[in-house]
Amino acid sequence: MKKLETIPQTDGFRMPGEFEQHDGCWMIWPERPDNWRLGGKPAQIAFAEVAKAISEFELVTMCVSSEQYANAKNMLSDTVRVVEMTNDDSWMRDVGATFIINDKEVRGVDWVFNAWGGLVDGLYFPWDKDDQIADKMCEIEKLSRYRLDDFVLEGGSIHVDGEGTLVVTEECLLSKGRNPDLSKEEIENRLKEYLDLEKIIWIPRGIYNDETNGHVDNIMHYVAPGKIVLAWTDDESDPQYEICQEAYEVLSKSTDAKGRKIEITKLTLPANILITKEESEGVDAIEGTLPREEGDRLAASYANFYIANGGVIVPAFDDPNDKKAVETLQQVFPNHKIVSVYAREILLGGGNVHCITQQQPSVSQK
16 A cells, blocks of 8 residues: 655544544464463453453454464454464554544554664664554555555554643653654654644653553553543652652643543552562563563553543452542443453563554544
8 A cells, every 4th residue: 555755634534533433453363482471372262352352342353473363263253253363462453553543534644663762762773564564454444554664653652632732751751762862852843743733741751660652551541632541659768759740740731632621530559569570480481572570560551541432441450449540431421331350460461452553543433
């Protein structure tokens, strides 16, 4: 399909909010043994549960290596579309196309992916297969795409309201491993051109100990234009407390592209989750990848949920706040079904439900 040399904003394309209508959802099957314990088998069960939950509301396409194709077909629900696609790991939010729309067409934006920091502080090498995934998605869907060969970005580092506003973290977008030769203003201009934005809100940091350099999708989530949920703790002894306070201060004092004050709902975090000895020993130790060590704190957050057509899939951690998270989200989404999926195995790999999914918006928005 056609690789476009024009600018999406000039062409009249925008990135819609995740809460707008979807044609479907994309995922990648986990198998990497130096990131997923026990050869990825426990994670595969969790991914299958997430796919099953989402497929109640919209089509799910699971991208699977040739080696895992038969196994994935066996484990996944018949409602899930399975396609063969070579990959380095399974973080579709970050490696997949960012889909943009106008009134009659969907297109893809294909950012450079360098494993969250390249040779500076990236999490694995090589990453060339992952960097091809956005292109392959657009080919499968027969969509034209914009490719930025000189701009590194992951989908988990951006959250839009679909009406000209973007929220990002300084910790991630200004990190030395992504676009070190670009100024903050130059980064803003590129994002405005390719997502059709008028206003970018920068919060300082993401969730504590988030190995992606603080992706915004783990600390906050747009739920409607002018409305967000923000991960929250009242524990002043937790290093996350100060991070939440910083984010709240910035967001509460900001207005969006339409001049609205932002309505913030606090989403209480689970208690601290640490890697166990058994979990650590189940991961292959390979040079060049981030080790999973006993006692490491995991970046657990309920804000890492996925909004489907009429449903919200939220991670659960066998924590007392699981129920509270569902109740809070049901208040925020009164017309959606809230589905809780046990997600510790996804968390052990370094992310969660939102990180492993990527929505494909519909042109006919409802």
